[in-house]
Amino acid sequence: MMRLLLSLLMIAALAACGTAPTKEQEGAAVEERKPVAGETVDRPPVKPVAPTAKPLVEKPYAGSPLRDPSNILSKRSIYFDYDSNLVKDEYKPVVAAHAKYLQQNGGARMRIEGNADERGSREYNLALGQRRADAVRQMMQLLGARAGQIETVSFGEEKPKCGQHEESCWWQNRRGDIVYQGE
Numbered sequence: 001m002m003r004l005l006l007s008l009l010m011i012a013a014l015a016a017c018g019t020a021p022t023k024e025q026e027g028a029a030v031e032e033r034k035p036v037a038g039e040t041v042d043r044p045p046v047k048p049v050a051p052t053a054k055p056l057v058e059k060p061y062a063g064s065p066l067r068d069p070s071n072i073l074s075k076r077s078i079y080f081d082y083d084s085n086l087v088k089d090e091y092k093p094v095v096a097a098h099a100k101y102l103q104q105n106g107g108a109r110m111r112i113e114g115n116a117d118e119r120g121s122r123e124y125n126l127a128l129g130q131r132r133a134d135a136v137r138q139m140m141q142l143l144g145a146r147a148g149q150i151e152t153v154s155f156g157e158e159k160p161k162c163g164q165h166e167e168s169c170w171w172q173n174r175r176g177d178i179v180y181q182g183e
Helices: 004-018 090-103 122-142 167-171
Strands: 077-079 111-114 150-156 175-180
Touching: 077 090, 090 122, 111 122, 122 150, 122 175
Parallel strands: 111 150
Antiparallel strands: 077 175, 111 175
């Protein structure tokens, strides 16, 4: 008897959870207008296009787009401000281009290597380099790259591009480098 009562209560609870169908929203009204006889429409004149000496379509690069110096994919370093892991606006198109390449090439794999300048402790710089690499990876994933295509690693201050001890050099070491598998 108790089982029957419990079963009925559960059925009643499940039935109460159902939602009633909603009424579809009606579309917006469209007003059809016809031109009045004698009415004219002012339109700007069409200017002729002069032929250019340079072809509109550039000759495609024979090799990989990743190595074509005129292709944005050949840019592989994302630079950061001091003590920051925020991707600067000027590097967002580079990140977006690499994300799109990964999205269109499912077999492609990359490693993002986070780096820092020499200021700060070794441990801090390793953590900062990792945050920088992770920030680039996260942006690529938000733009459509799959997580399995991207690996991150931090080298901290261990792989400087410039070895001088001044700001004109340090900015080059605050970066995330993109390295594709097989390169």
